Amino acid sequence: MEIKDKVVVITGAAQGLGKNFAMDLAKRKARLALADINVELLEEVRKACEQAGTETRAYELNVAEEKAVEDFFNQVVQDFGTVDGLINNAGITRDGLIARSKDGEIRKMSLANWQAVIDVNLTGSFLCGREFFVKLLEQKKPGVCINISSLSRSGNMGQSNYTATKAGVAEMTVTWAKEMARHGIRVAAIAPGYINTEMTSAIREDVKQKIIDQIPLKRMGEPNEISHSVFYILENDYFTGRVIECDGGFRI
Numbered sequence: 001m002e003i004k005d006k007v008v009v010i011t012g013a014a015q016g017l018g019k020n021f022a023m024d025l026a027k028r029k030a031r032l033a034l035a036d037i038n039v040e041l042l043e044e045v046r047k048a049c050e051q052a053g054t055e056t057r058a059y060e061l062n063v064a065e066e067k068a069v070e071d072f073f074n075q076v077v078q079d080f081g082t083v084d085g086l087i088n089n090a091g092i093t094r095d096g097l098i099a100r101s102k103d104g105e106i107r108k109m110s111l112a113n114w115q116a117v118i119d120v121n122l123t124g125s126f127l128c129g130r131e132f133f134v135k136l137l138e139q140k141k142p143g144v145c146i147n148i149s150s151l152s153r154s155g156n157m158g159q160s161n162y163t164a165t166k167a168g169v170a171e172m173t174v175t176w177a178k179e180m181a182r183h184g185i186r187v188a189a190i191a192p193g194y195i196n197t198e199m200t201s202a203i204r205e206d207v208k209q210k211i212i213d214q215i216p217l218k219r220m221g222e223p224n225e226i227s228h229s230v231f232y233i234l235e236n237d238y239f240t241g242r243v244i245e246c247d248g249g250f251r252i
Contacts, residue, residue: 001144009085009087010034011088012035013126015038016197016223017059018087018089020226024231026052026053032053033057033080034059035061045228057076059075063120063128064119073135076079077135083135083143084144086145088128088146088147092116094162103104113161117161117165129172144186144187152189163166173241174242177242186239190230193246194212194215216248218251220248221247
């Protein structure tokens with residue numbers, strides 16, 4: 001798929017990888033529909049993309065709300081006339097051990113923290129993917145869906161909820177690719193490792209160094225290096241149903 005002038009939806013576009021995807025795709029002159037729950041930060045990204053010379057619109061969206069997602073995709077098609085790509089990027093973390101004993105007290109991951117991550121990362125990806133496919137089918141056209149998984153899909157201590165969602169996203173990718181191929185719609189995923197974003201900046205420096213020591217390339221990745229994978233998936237018309245692992249060779 002040629003990126004220039006294509007309408008690409010990016011969820012979780014206000015910061016982190018989503019913000020960088022938007023900025024990098026703006027340089028490629030994609031037309032951008034940016035969605036996030038944080039409207040103030042999102043507006044800053046919209047302005048920056050617009051200054052790069054591409055049509056960009058911002059939408060407040062909670063991906064976990066079915067009606068909101070349906071209305072959002074209806075509005076995108078109304079505003080742009082069509083839709084061509086989706087980067088299913090919105091995600092949150094609520095880390096914690098499933099259960100632990102400390103100073104004689106037993107603590108456990110709350111159902112609220114489990115459910116919040118499931119709702120955004122897994123259900124949100126499902127809802128956005130579903131409505132994107134509906135729009136493509138209505139317009140009888142091809143398109144590309146990119147889901148953002150994670151290195152943590154293989155299992156990571158303190159992330160039962162996050163791991164479950166990112167494993168689910170990866171396997172939904174394979175399923176959707178099989179289901180949508182006959183319509184000319186491709187679906188793929190990217191599983192980033194530790195990338196220099198707002199999420200990893202919160203890690204204590206001593207812990208961060210221990211992580212870097214385990215990465216064969218001895219550094220964290222940069223957001224634009226994940227964007228390279230986005231470009232590859234969008235532009236390679238024979239790539240579907242697979243997960244690109246971009247993690248510096250690190251294995252949990």
